[in-house]
Amino acid sequence: MTLAGHQPAYLPYLGLFYKMTQCDTFIFSDHMQFEPRAFQQRNYVRSKEGRILLTVPVLAKGTLQRTDEVMIDNSQPWARKHWRTILLNYQHAPFFNDHRSFFERTYGETWKRLVDLNVSITLYLMKCFGIEKEVVFGSRYDIKGAKTAMLIDMCRKTGADTYISGWGGKSYAKSYVDLDAFRRAGLRHRFVRLSHPVYLQQGEPFIPNLSAIDLLFNCGPESRRILDGAAELSTIEQCNV
Numbered sequence: 001m002t003l004a005g006h007q008p009a010y011l012p013y014l015g016l017f018y019k020m021t022q023c024d025t026f027i028f029s030d031h032m033q034f035e036p037r038a039f040q041q042r043n044y045v046r047s048k049e050g051r052i053l054l055t056v057p058v059l060a061k062g063t064l065q066r067t068d069e070v071m072i073d074n075s076q077p078w079a080r081k082h083w084r085t086i087l088l089n090y091q092h093a094p095f096f097n098d099h100r101s102f103f104e105r106t107y108g109e110t111w112k113r114l115v116d117l118n119v120s121i122t123l124y125l126m127k128c129f130g131i132e133k134e135v136v137f138g139s140r141y142d143i144k145g146a147k148t149a150m151l152i153d154m155c156r157k158t159g160a161d162t163y164i165s166g167w168g169g170k171s172y173a174k175s176y177v178d179l180d181a182f183r184r185a186g187l188r189h190r191f192v193r194l195s196h197p198v199y200l201q202q203g204e205p206f207i208p209n210l211s212a213i214d215l216l217f218n219c220g221p222e223s224r225r226i227l228d229g230a231a232e233l234s235t236i237e238q239c240n241v
Contacts, residue, residue, distance in 0.1 A: 002190075003160035005029045005151075007067055008118035010056055011043040011211035012125070015166060018194040018231055020131050023164050027154060028122075029140035030068040030115050036060065040067065041114060043211045048203045051210065053168045054082045058114055068139045070114045082093055086213070095220030099128070103213075121151035125212050130224045148178040151184045160187075161162070167193035167235070197226045197235035 004023035006016055008030055020026050034040060042055040057073040072078075086103060088095045102124055111117040123135070141157040143150060155163050165177055182189040196208040201220050216225050 001025060001158070001160045001199055002162040003027060003155055003158055004164040005154060006166075007032055007035075007040055008122065009039045009043065009114045010041055010118050010121070011045070011054065011112075011213060012039070012118075012122055012171040013043065014120075014196065014208055014215060014227060014230075015194045017125065017131060017212055017227060018234065019164055019192060020133055021227070021231060022107075022190075022192055022236075023133060025134040025136060025160065027136050027138055027158065028115075028119060029138045029154075030066070031141070031143055032067055032150075033069045033071050034065045040070075040118070044209070045086060045089060045211050046201055046203060046214050047085075047205055051207060052089070054085060056082075056114060056117065066139075068113070068115050068137075072111050072114050072117065074110060078098060079107045079109075079111075089202065090213075090217045092171060093217035096217045098220060099213075099216060117184050125216065128151065128216055128223065129212075129227060129235075148181045149178050151177070152181065152187060155185075157188055162188040162190060164190045164192055167191055169221060179185060190236055195230050195235070197230035198225055 002021050002023045003025050004197065006019065006029060008028050009016060011212040041058055042053055044051040044053055046052070048151035057076045057078050059071045059073050061069070092142070106121065126133070136158060138154065143157060144153050155161070163182070177189065179189055198206050199215060200208065200213065201218055215226065219226055
């Protein structure tokens, strides 16, 4: 069984969904330490002028806060601002109205935990992209260790024999992913990198690495075909036992 994981991200980008297409089980790593000002609480959408960064404000409680403990700061009108930004910049996208009700309802709710907001949006996007995978949560397992030791324990707790990391993990392989440790544990490891697809956006030139809603609103039912087409050009490096 192949496992891939990622901390719950806000309006996640396409690379996350590419990893999902490559695994059997996906684990939301909500047991990990929260990283302020990272993609757990922010992401980019497109405007005519370029990228716009949308950030969900959170209530800070020190530097060692677990992801599943992070609370949203609802004293700020972030939801209204985010929905207005999305509406203004995507209302004329070909397939925006197909998904308007979900996002309008989402931003109309009062979310307390950041993880709940992120997971709700991610699961909806998985459904839209036709990605059907088993989904589990790290907080429901007693996962031990840090860095590679944690990844290995995630595999053992979920019954996986192979773990998939994004290409960013390869850049820090010496400090984060110890391939020899995977071999000693009798596990396989794969690095994957998405060859980002180019499609018609609401403006030019094309801007990659935006939230996956950009692909969804612009390409609708063709989104999965576009993602799969990019996957065929993507990079995979496998470490066998």
